[in-house]
Amino acid sequence: MTLPLEPFGTTETVIRAAPIGICITGAEGHFEMVNPAYCDFYGYREQELLGQHFTLLVPEADHALMNDLHARFIAGDGDTEASHECEVRSKDGRPRSILATATRIQDDRGSVKKVTFVVDITARKAMEQRLDFLAHHDELTGLLNRRAGLGLLEEEIQRSRRYGTPLCVASCDLDHFKRVNDRHGHAVGDRVLNDTARMMKQAMRQHDHVIRLGGEEFLLLLPGVTQDEASQAVERLRQRLASTPIADVRLHLTLSAGIAQLEGDEQADALLERADRALYGAKDQGRNRVRDTA
Structure with a gap:
């Protein structure tokens, strides 16, 4: 030309x-x-x-x-x-x-x-970057969403088996969160969830993972620690949450959690089921506590 x-x-x-x-x-x-x-x-x-x-x-x-x-x-x-x-x-x-x-x-x-x-x-x-972010993250809190979190759990299970290191999960639930929405409205409830998610990330180690499963339910992945060590870490988180006023309304929230450590050739759904059973036990005992599967 x-x-x-x-x-x-x-x-x-x-x-x-x-x-x-x-x-x-x-x-x-x-x-x-x-x-x-x-x-x-x-x-x-x-x-x-x-x-x-x-x-x-x-x-x-x-x-x-x-x-x-x-x-x-x-x-x-x-x-x-x-x-x-x-x-x-x-x-x-x-x-x-x-x-x-x-x-x-x-x-x-x-x-x-x-x-x-x-x-x-x-x-x-x-827009492409935003859509990619939302495909893997919760829009409100910025945490990994359920789908991405469960995919990450599968990766952590494979890594745990490959290197022979422990892996624990914590199924967490904010106690009586419905009362926050009922008394203060959903806008305040969203701010509370956002501030709580930020506190949870700050309280955990850098290579731990905080996942929002939905509503007031969260999942923590704690690679490289035993069940006792995981219980201690989540207990510190529970105490910090209970003693820290949340959002501009200065609410005090409590947390119930169940801990489970990966066993043998256990699959992800079985591991999560044991953590959920421990969580239900913590709630049955009065909430605001951490319980493991021992």
């Missing part, structure tokens, strides 16, 4: 009127033309970009990779057209996501150029 660069003529008119960002870079990667949509997207004036290297718009950590890709594209190593998604930076430092489609051309002197068409996909990528 041949594109006259001096003057651009009709080609220049089309490029400048295009509703998407278009730039032309030379073999060394310097901007030779940028259209208004390209400038608007990045927040630069045309004069600020012309003659600059395209990596001005790329995060520094990606400079080497993008330079290599540009050089190979100019050299003809690959398709004459290529599309890829990447992260860029606007003038104000904001990260943006783009779909960049490039084509290799020659001007009337035989010099190879690269024409890049830029489409803003920032909103789409943000």
Whole structure:
């Protein structure tokens, strides 16, 4: 394909009127033309970009990779057209996501150029990331949800067997949580759940896992500890919760929990069933206590 660069003529008119960002870079990667949509997207004036290297718009950590890709594209190593998604930076430092489609051309002197068409996909990528997060996390608390948590439990069981290390789970339930919603409303109830989830994460070790099963029910995965050690850790959590006012209404909540340690070739559902039985025992004994399966 041949594109006259001096003057651009009709080609220049089309490029400048295009509703998407278009730039032309030379073999060394310097901007030779940028259209208004390209400038608007990045927040630069045309004069600020012309003659600059395209990596001005790329995060520094990606400079080497993008330079290599540009050089190979100019050299003809690959398709004459290529599309890829990447992260860029606007003038104000904001990260943006783009779909960049490039084509290799020659001007009337035989010099190879690269024409890049830029489409803003920032909103789409943000939505994709949000949907991916919600597929694995509880929207209210940010904790792992039931599906992701049970999948993680299966992984921890396999890891426990592979390395011969103990694994405990704790089935937890906030006592009389229905009263919070009945007396203060669901908005306060949501704040209480959110603050409680945050406290639970802070109270546990970094490599423990806190999962919201639903409502006021939580599951703790405690790899590498025995049942006695798990009981002590959850007891500390129970005491901390009971003594700490929660949310802006300064409520004092209590927690009931049942502990079970993985045994032999036990499957996840059997392990959880034993932890649930211990939880029911804690409730039957008056709530606000931790009970194990011993």
